[in-house]
Amino acid sequence: MLPPTAALIATVLSHSQPSEHDGARAPPRYEREGREPIYNDHGVSGMSIMQRLLLTKERCTVVAIRSCVEWEPESFPLAATILGKPVVPLGLLPPSADAARRAATSGAEHATVRWLDAQPPGSVAYVALGSEVPLRMEQEHELALGLERSGIDFLWALRKPSGAGAAAVDADILPPGFQERTRGQGLVTTEWVPQMSILAHAAVGGFLTHCGRSSLIEGLLFGHPLVMLPIFGDQGPNARQMEAKKVGLQVARDENDGSFDRRVVAAAVRAVMADGEARRGFLAGAARMQEVVADTERHERYIDQFVQQLRSYSAVGATN
Template sequence: MLISNLTSSIDHLMKVPCALLLPTAAVIAMSVQLPEHPAGARAEAEAAAADSVPPYERKALAPSLTSDGKASGMSTIQRWTLTKERCALGVIRSCVEWEPESFHVVPTRLGMPVVPLGLLPPPPDSGRRSASTNREHAAVRWLETQPPGSVVYVALGSEVPLRVEQVHELALGLELAGTRFLWALRKPSGAAVLDDGADMLPPGFQERTRGQGMVTTGWLPQMSILAHAAVGGFLTHCGRNSLIEGLLFGHPLVMLPIFGDQGPNARQMERKKVGLQVVRDENDGSFDRHGVATAVQAVMLDGEARRGFVAGAAKMQEVVADTERQERYIDELVQHLRSYTVHGDFTTAPPTSSSS
């Protein structure tokens, strides 16, 4: 029932009801033109959508929305519009508790009912359960030798790799910050990489930080690492899965968004005082070692600032780790989809757990 691309023509011809799988509400609140509605609600929605999108983010996003797809010959906007026209319902991987400031504006902006799917977090004990099976992994063994809460875990995903010069600034920033780190390093854009990854890093970096940190270019058991007592913070690109996994264990965030929904996600988390973004150049999105070091030190080492970020992360952990609430969202979505067989449409108000 859920689609994120073109609705199947067979579904359309056979009149099978389809639902549009939506991104985070923060993205929709930011990017979709607000229709006319009462002034009070409009002002509230506009305040929620006032995301101060930096120029570099708009420049990066525009080509991907308007250029023709290599296979389909249609732009992202064209596919989105056609899909939306053929769907009777929106389903969003979110919930009111996760983003109350923007969730309520989504149905109005899209002009269709929208049902929360919840956050789909992994089980809260999954990281600790898998820790026993991953205990022999070199990264986990290294964590066993570190003090509790002392390590910042650095993982920026592999979908949009950093350029070599950005990797160098990130490395030098971690060195300058002085905190312990475990870095899941991915191949930089345009780089030829040796097996040990040494050529990706600044000259002498590994020698200078031996004892302070560990860099690995191989697979890491992320859930086991995030669940480990030695980890006290998460330097992340703010992809939705990474946010949910990090906050499942209550880790404050150092945020370095790269592409897509990551910028809105990071600003949303920063407003909730869950962590701090690395300072960027507004025009080209570049960052330097000093910006990295400042953010890492604030989240990991500055006593007063860290206490505030830990408290903010704990509030979000309550939402993510509430298994009963998240399962209830799935159950209510199933009920809503089944109601189509009775009522024949999705025009009735979707169920919600926000007051449960």
Template sequence: MDAGSSSPPPPLRIVIFPWLAFGHLLPYLELAQRLASRGHHVSFVSTPGNVARFPPLRAAVDLVALPLPHVDGLPDGAESTNTVPHDKMGLLFAAFDGLAAPFAEFLAAACADDRRRPDWVILDCFHHWAAAAGGEHKVPLAMLLPTAAAMAETPAAGVVPRYELERKAQFHIDHGGGMSISQRFAFVFERCAIAAMRSCDEWEPEFFPHVAARLRKHLVVPLGLLPPPPSPSVAAGDDAMMMRWLDVQPPGSVLYVALGSEVPLPVAQVHELAHGLELAGTRFLWALRKPSDVVVSDAGDILPPGFHERTHTQWGFITMGWAPQISILGHAAVGAFLTHCGQSSIIEGLLFGRPLIMLPMFGDQGPNARLMEGKKVGLQVTRDEDDGSFDRHGVASAIRAVMLEEETRGVFVGNAMKMQRIAADKELHERCVDEFVQQLRSHTANGTE
């Protein structure tokens, strides 16, 4: 048979298993769908509660729901980080580690059948027992790093604020299962043949080319940004009311405020943020999370006295429920995004060219904010060096510079539009996924484990 008539390689069989946080689950699910759309067989492992919350799938992905074991003290139905209070995260780790035996059984059954045997298991950072199961069955492992390459950099002295350094110390504390987060990461990372990062040279030319050396890994593959697909139209309920409110606002006049779901602000900081919005005098749409230190039923219970009445619907809209972030950011009325700087939120904001006002909270958010501030797509809110707190004047100053002051806004908008061209480059991101598949095939063909 001549080379021109050779058959295409068979599809890969891939198991993907993310950590129980939607900032991990959704990018992994986007990767799963992109792999499945190329004809590969993908099994995506999570828990029933998380699977039930996934958006409709665009491709044939096999969703494997492993029931999360009961742990005393963990709230009923709490299966992801955004449904678990921050002080109970150790209980979520304990429940998560209880998935070790069910996952080992799932993988053993798949490996016992040559027609189902996985070619790869793609893991998150914390699954040391899943990495051990893959090694036992001689299934090669890959790690998906849903962070930017900036996370691997060692900044110069004085660049990282004291409060961020103290929060990073939490990575070295055992939160359950006898291993710290850093130990879990190291265990998995050392056993993976490939590390794939949700970034690329175009997004981080200053960092990505050096990330393999920084991580001491032979192969770190750029996955691209895995930008989310367009959101379906919002048809009913509070979300429809929110979008109708946006429809009557002038173009570029609204600041969208959303600080993620995992680390709610204490009520005193909610008040400072509210006062800062009022001082700045710009329209806003605020997806407000329940504060970490109070029990409340609606936004009026936690905002400064009179704030809700003075601002709601006239020049502000506040929701305490889930907000359709992609639809909001894509709306012509939105002129900037006040964000906690999770990787997904940054990508989603810049996908629409929205300049950023940045309030990073933990994890990779500080490095993300410094990366974006260096690209002059926005400003960080001034914080207290010791405890990370902020005040209304710092909030108002950052908002005015990004939203209202023509000279600085022009710079931030121009640079955000440059980043939009990268975030919205479908060909670039599809090429990154294709190259990732080629690396998987290359390792499989060479018998690399």
């Protein structure tokens, strides 16, 4: 199984043309430069990620992708031609929304869910950027100050930023006085959180995400509009694809180095979360994508078709 369609196509094509075939618009310079290790870092294996991907593609019989034409109709039909292999959609493999809702309303849930219980419906922006590639310290501070400046209530699942140091305590990775100033506005936790239960909670009205595929699916499963801050890998193409579908807004960044400041963070959060025409548009876009993600029968059919495809290849191999 290979990466999501838009990102996979962008990666394969960028082997020779790094700026042309990537989502709704060309990727910024900082993202292109961030891909360089994919081509140039050969590591202990002596082979780069791109070399392994191309070798895998050449030697495989069929490509299975966690996607479907309903999710990305603009790119999925191109995959087989560009890859030169049959492409089988796996569907989106969404988690159970009902199980998450039950957990979110149970009496013995996580402390973050109990905090959400005290907040008005649709009022909280859930902030989670994953743990694989944390932001740099100065970016983490600008994000924090942008959340404060927005005036929107937030729940932030914070991971230690790059450069924080092994001995850093929780208070050290936030701007001075931030937690005191935002005590009535938000909750920051550096512990594990039950993300699905949080996203299922009625108090959550939007999702500030790095746009990893799983996070997008989980957020849109509940129809949440997105504030998008991609960091690495497939996240940039994913964010441009979602922005083109009008499910949210990317945080504006410097095209060369990817930097951003508190002003643009606050503007993006307010546009997506504050009641008004912009939010209503993003809610409508997220609802359209929710129809795709939440259709469990559709995704089960994709898995059944994938199993049948594997059986057909197995049968052909047995007769040869």
